[in-house]
Amino acid sequence: GIQVEQSPPDLILQEGANSTLRCNFSDSVNNLQWFHQNPWGQLINLFYIPSGTKQNGRLSATTVATERYSLLYISSSQTTDSGVYFCAVEEAQGGSEKLVFGKGTKLTVNP
């Protein structure tokens, strides 16, 4: 099955800093989503982005499907951005609409 690798595994920032999180995947995908899991465990949708670029406030994401990676940019980070960021993909040839998750990037933003 498809492999999803996220980097870095851990990231510590000072409030106000910018960061880039990366997601590499091993095969073609129909669907790619970025999620933020807050300290209470809730998975919050950030982007549905199988290709192209999207922006939402301080967050933006780019997926280059032909090169099998996606990037999540966080600008002017805030303490509320802390948590784990997951990339999840649906394999194009898998015959199933399930999402396969990476192991996540744990982000800590210090005041």
Place this chain on the structure above:
Amino acid sequence: GAGVSQTPSNKVTEKGKYVELRCDPISGHTALYWYRQSLGQGPEFLIYFQGTGAADDSGLPNDRFFAVRPEGSVSTLKIQRTERGDSAVYLCASSSGIGELFFGEGSRLTVL
């Protein structure tokens, strides 16, 4: 409802007992997914339904796990003869079929 609703939010049981976890998807969503998340890991796929039928149950770990969605809306995940290794957060998600999944807050299961 406005979002995916899961009950109970917390369940503590003893090894060997039977457990049911319920998921109420977003109204009108035809696809429903169950995932399991252990501490420090990403969610792992268990099963997904398209309407009333299980379209893919390849993630169910063994025959102690079973899920139903009899009317194509609410789903129940059933775990028989629970083991300590079943302790995890069980997440439910739904989708309109376009692709974007929306998750509930999860049911935290602890098997003593």
